[in-house]
Amino acid sequence: MLRISPLRLLGFQRFCKVSPLEPSGPRQYCLDPLSFREDACNQRVFFTTPIFYVNAAPHIGHLYSVLLADALYRHRRLRVPSAAATRFSTGTDEHGLKIQQAATTAGLTPAELCNRVSAQFQQLFREAGIASTDFIRTTETRHRQAVQHFWEVLKARDLLYKGLYEGWYCPSDECFLPEAKITRQPGPSGDDGPVSLESGHPVSWTKEENYIFRLSQFREPLRRWLRGDPQAITPEPFHHAVLQWLEEELPDLSVSRRSSHLHWGIPVPGDDSQTIYVWLDALVNYLTVIGYPGAEFKSWWPATSHIIGKDILKFHAIYWPALLLGAGMSPPHRIYVHSHWTVCGQKMSKSLGNVVDPRTCLDRYTVDGFRYFLLRQGVPNWDCDYYDEKVVKLLDSELADALGGLLNRCTANRINPSGTYPAFCSACFPSEPGLVGPSVRAQAEDYALVSAMSSLPTQVSDHYDNFQIYKALEAVSICVRLTNGFVQRHAPWKLNWESPVDAPWLGTILHVALECLRVFGTLLQPVTPTLADKLLSRLGVSATERNLGELYFLPRFYGHSSPFEGRRLGPETGLLFPRLDQSRAWLVKAHRT
Template sequence: MLRVPARRLLACTGSRTVSLPQDSGPRHYCSCPLGARDQVPDGRAYFTTPIFYVNAAPHIGHLYSALLADALCRHRLLRVPGAAATRFSTGTDEHGLKIQQAAAAMGLAPAELCDRVSAQFQQLFQEAGIASTDFIRTTEGRHRVAVQHFWEVLRTRGLLYKGLYEGWYCASDECFLPEAKVTRQQGPAGEACPVSLESGHPVSWTREENYIFRLSQFREPLLRWLRDDPHAISPETFHNMVLQWLEEELPDLSVSRRSSQLHWGIPVPGDNSQTIYVWLDALVNYLTVIGYPDATFKSWWPATSHVIGKDILKFHAIYWPALLMGAGMSPPRRIYVHSHWTVCGQKMSKSLGNVVDPRTCLDRYTVDGFRYFLLRQGVPNWDCDYYDEKVVKLLDSELADALGGLLNRCTAKRINPFGIYPAFSPACFPSQPGAVGPSVRAQAEDYALVRAVSSLPKQVADYYDNFQIYKALEAVSSCVRQTNGFVQRHAPWKLTWERPADAPWLGTVLHVAMECLRVFGTLLQPVTPTLADTLLSRLGVSATERGLGDLSFLSRFHGHPCPFEGRRLGPETGLLFPRLDQSRAWVVKAHRT
């Protein structure tokens, strides 16, 4: 982005050019008090992914972004039922010099390339169960209207001026760079080639006249926003990173390019010699989706949670909030930032040939299996590594063996011949640990299990609120292991229904295990929707009994009736999750090689 000394920003005043101090001009900031940012009617929530650039096919990093947003949205719907109060958008970013160049290299018109790659993203997301309510393409007419209106608002508020820019531009990253962010790298002929210090992509020296946004005026408002709201950006590492960036100078931002060089984009209103900068264009998509510039968009903004990769943090955490403030709007409510995926310790790269095709993974490991892997193993704070053996080991251990094995044990005809949700016996499992009596069978470890599963929904909700879905799944997995330990400890297969001393305890062991499974299935719905549906249906849990708002656990233990007790189980559907044995893992590895 444009980060150059003030002396290189020049204002055009007819026949002569004069220096323009970066802090000159009217100061227009957000007209909405930041304290009112969460005051959105009807408790609405709006989740977004980045819109993905269509210069190449989607990879697992794109899918990971979409899955994070999808899980956040699904979890909220379980907590606050009513699709009308929740929106979730994704889409494709289709303008810019990089698209123009990629299309030319392939002998295609830019629109043809965009249609082709955007369709690949839409197909992937459909196959992966991404339940978005909107898919936006920046080549749509509604988006052009929104962008040009947003531009006019900035212009009328005195926040745009025309000037000359001279500095480095990276076409691959679609951004201007200061001298400090440029280094020299040895080229093929041994020459020193300028490249971006962060991405390693080539840069070129550019001098041109374009429109400039008075970004420098928003450094203090941005600092106040982030200091007043420590949860605006999560995880905290990235919040602190943005604060550190804002300690430095914040130069004005070039927001247009010459149309003669960049024709594939949205024209500046009233000036066809200029094309609106692709990042300003792209960021406005979040407003386009909710109806901007129609006033109805205000019922959704700023109840917004952006899910983004760390490589686009500066665009979303500095430029976008500043642009919004300049247009008289509040920043988004939350910006959730995640790190990247590597492959066997290396960055994914077409040149290295190690880009993982997400559609192939969905086919190999099932949709729910691969969703679970990415969300269970992906840690937003740091880069995570992918390799096939890791997927096989995790899914075999946690879905096939631990969760699937637990369900099979509880529903097997040999120990549950009646095919029902058995009754719970308070005499065998009193509510107070340490109770004595001829029928008491519960042990101290069993009470620990009850405490753990009772607190699990709140624990999981807190992890979702803190953008720690991986920790939510870790907590569920831990309780699944505890439940398996409970069943193993009491070995219901050694008990019989015919023996009066065994029957109440056998029913109680199965009842407790099924109650745990019901909680696990309910909590896994945002991550593995089909698997969770299969599990809950097998337990006889209806579609109206799967929300989080009224999720109860072990009601009879607490002295209340249990609506599931005695209920007939759902039909047998085979294995909950197929085990990926070592022979199959070898086949997958050989196929990739």
């Protein structure tokens, strides 16, 4: 639900006066931090993206969130192939005042608008190869039932009360703002009016009676949770930011709106005069998709990893865990946070006309190419910049030239006329470096390559576990360069298969290079699934040999047999990845003529 920045999200809390209509005494939550930790034996993992607000078409920021989750999910499936062990959900957030207003402006009913824009998200995700196991829409019956049940649980635990609040309210951003975030600027009539300093949207002073959640009672439990698990929020700067927020007062939170003002939402159970606040509604989607309130959800919660943008951190790291604790549940296992994409150094904005259409990018750079670019260049800790030339340069260098060129060299008929995985010669490449002899051809740099490749799968897995997919791809790219250096150094095209001296070493060079390619193809499956399939199929690697559990690099070097030695390569499939600068130049020329 990429919608508002965390600064807009403090609701009525700090800036509005809350007057309880019902007296209540303070309740203390002294929870054991150990209760927040996932059982080490729990093998189930549930990845989620935000659910995306349907007030506008999807952009590359939405696609980036989903690609991060998709890559984590796919990598997990390589480690634990059982489909029953891993889930991955995404979806659309379809309630709230902005949807109500956008539908009126478009001359549609809210339901018609939601159907139209949700379909755009679903089509984008299909075209991008997203492998989610569930797509949730908050207008579904199953979700309404889950939200209302969750509300009833909070109510039964005396965590909801009615109160009055007042403050500056921004309808477009669906939140209250502090005085410091309000400025004045000329409106359509020329008169100065109050607006949000961040979004520029008009605000008005509002006073309302709503249901309020006793958020203030959860400040200490939240602090114990985060201090007890330094990896609960990753990367670390975001974990630190949340702890800093919790150093301040944590006022109670408004969780409903007047239905006369906001009718497009889920009614409060037993009180049709109130509509459940869109953010509480939206957050419960993570429970809906695992069967809440049925018994099934307990086997998936809290083994959950949320992948979110930094602008919605406060919702997910403070409000959502507090609501869960209030309902008698644990916080999510992990909250992975990523930063945003800018375009040529500027924030994406409709007014600037620089919003990048992800579907155009998928067509222009191919699905695998654009997936690779976003995940290779996106760094969760800070904002990353997009421009066309950057995409072309990266993909041509790393996918077309380095990886594609390596595959073409090692499978070309001129160098590999038998079309097989050639035999490895231990006499040419002994397992112990430094040996000398008439057959020894391996050099010190070659042993460095074997060492780097042997550790690469573990290194990549560690980067995935630390939410550093860009580092995983960087590690693969470094090894691709090392492998190209190995081939270039020994120049197999200068050797002769007919020579009894050259042939064993020529076969060994190709065997090592093909083994490296097999590892690259296996490790790239979560990011570039079609390209990886093409590469592995060209090498003759079967579907049952593509999991991480089957990934044994260069077993012949370590004295073991290899199932690939002597195997015929798969059929020729053409270029692994065509150079984009050439294709783009051709398109420009064709357009001019």
